[in-house]
Amino acid sequence: MSGPNKSYDPVQVTPLNAEHVEAMVAEALAAFAAATTVAELKQARIAHAGDRSPLALANREIGALPPQARKDVGQRIGRARGEVNQALKTREAEVTAAELARVLVEERVDVTLPVELTPQGAVHPITALMDRMCDVFVAMGWEVAEGPELEAEWLNFDALNFIPDHPARTMQDTLFADPADSGVVLRTHTSPVQARSLLTRELPVYVVCPGKVYRADEYDATHVPVFHQIEGLCVDKGITLAHLRGTLDYFAQAMFGDTRTRIRPNYFPFTEPSAEVDLQCFVCHGASVGNPDNPCRTCASEGWIEWGGCGVVNPRVLQACGVDTDVYSGFAFGMGVERTLMFRNNAEDMRDMIEGDVRFSRSLVGGAR
Template structure:
């Protein structure tokens, strides 16, 4: 008989169908080439919807005298399939592991660079180049502490007691409250120190790290680098300032960069101006006859990137440093080194400079 013989109208299990299902399962197992294919075979042939599992659930509805034979038929068949599945799984898994190990093999006998070549951070390289420029035109390089007194950072620079730059929104003060100490917001205190120590005439550049209470974004950071210049001598004018800045831009960027001086106000200079560079990220870089991209995140759609302030040194600043403003005049400027790097090397986001990814530095290689 090809199937059990239940009472008329009762359930039955087709022996031929069970045998065919077992043969199909064994063939599929043998044909599986990967463990993922074998997983699908398992689902198809012994899963809940398979012929064997359906028949196994139907045994409970058979007459008592047929349950033993049907259980033996289905149980032995399913056990045989499960055994073949386990053997095939072991074989395929071993083969895949061996293939993976072969693919990941490293030849330890190959020569390697035991001293990988590093790279100085681009900001360090650029600052050194800026220093070289000023030394080359006969200026001195001066440095000072990053934790400064409020007098040197503000009062000596002619900043009013209520000036907005003194607020907690802009300046990071050092505890305890009322100590009068802060993280310098500019390298201008170094200029005051230089005038107090050396007097006039004086030509000095002051590179260094400064701090502001800013959120980091594409063009701002709470910690960044500036280079400030101060020239004190007899007969200096705004023309000397413009000539110095233009020579600096030509040296750092090459050619004739597009720059402008925009009237502004600073407590420590009079007259005062902002130095801007044409945006490097949008169409504005093509020249003054090209409009900026309104959606440009770098220049904000203006076509210009603010580089820093400049102007003629205010007489009150000269007096605070012990220099006679009736005899000496001077000019001063402050430029952001990060923004110079962005313009010079097409760095679109200032955050790339501070994330610590060594690939950012290695990308620049060695500059000659």
């Protein structure tokens, strides 16, 4: 601010004369009129009505005038600033209304359209496939049986004819609950549910047992330490291996469509005779066998793919559960649910099934219907 001016000459103080004040007002009004958005108007307000605007700086010069000149100049600057502020207020209302109208048009939403308020999940393919498997047997008149995942060692091994020094009973394969001699394990298969069914149900027994099982396995593309099995048990009068074969054929066709099965000898403590169930390769249908010019990666040109185990229930298992083996006989089978899902949907990595990505579930749940 300049010092007192005792010899005031209005011509020499240019920012305060009428022509210059009118020019500042005209410049401000033109800037306001040119602004078409709230942001542009804000910049114009700072330039022409802010603390460093020409009118604000001119207003500070009034104090440097002699007393006899302050009244007229003060009124002139006051009227100018009032005109600018009023024009700014009017333009703000116009620009705000115009911008609101534009936003309402450009960002209009049809509220009558259906919307997804929350992200949708999906039934996990393993769950969906186990339900589908159970439905196949429920339609045949079987029952669904379930049991605890923390199981008594007697039901998991002894009742199923596993000898005391069987390799499967070591910590290398089985997860024992603390302490190690507690006689309680995380079940290694769903077969204990079959033993529980024989102990608690009236004969005949037709049950299918889905559930989670635990093994001390490596974690890789084809093995996980926690996976799912489904097992079936039929105990009735006159049951033979032919009944087992017919059941497996029907089950395989329900899972994979037009396919064939075969059984080949194997060994399981809880069945005698025992067998492995193979599916005809659903890619080459056996055409790659003995044909080096047309190999099949799915079945390694063998024409068959291993699916699960089966057999006639060992009489020792029936006797351990109080079943009269002179009157009753039965068959049992078991398959891995993850393995079945991989066959049905061409899934390559079992780890994808447990990582919780909903996109994986959405992509496979249709095939596990």
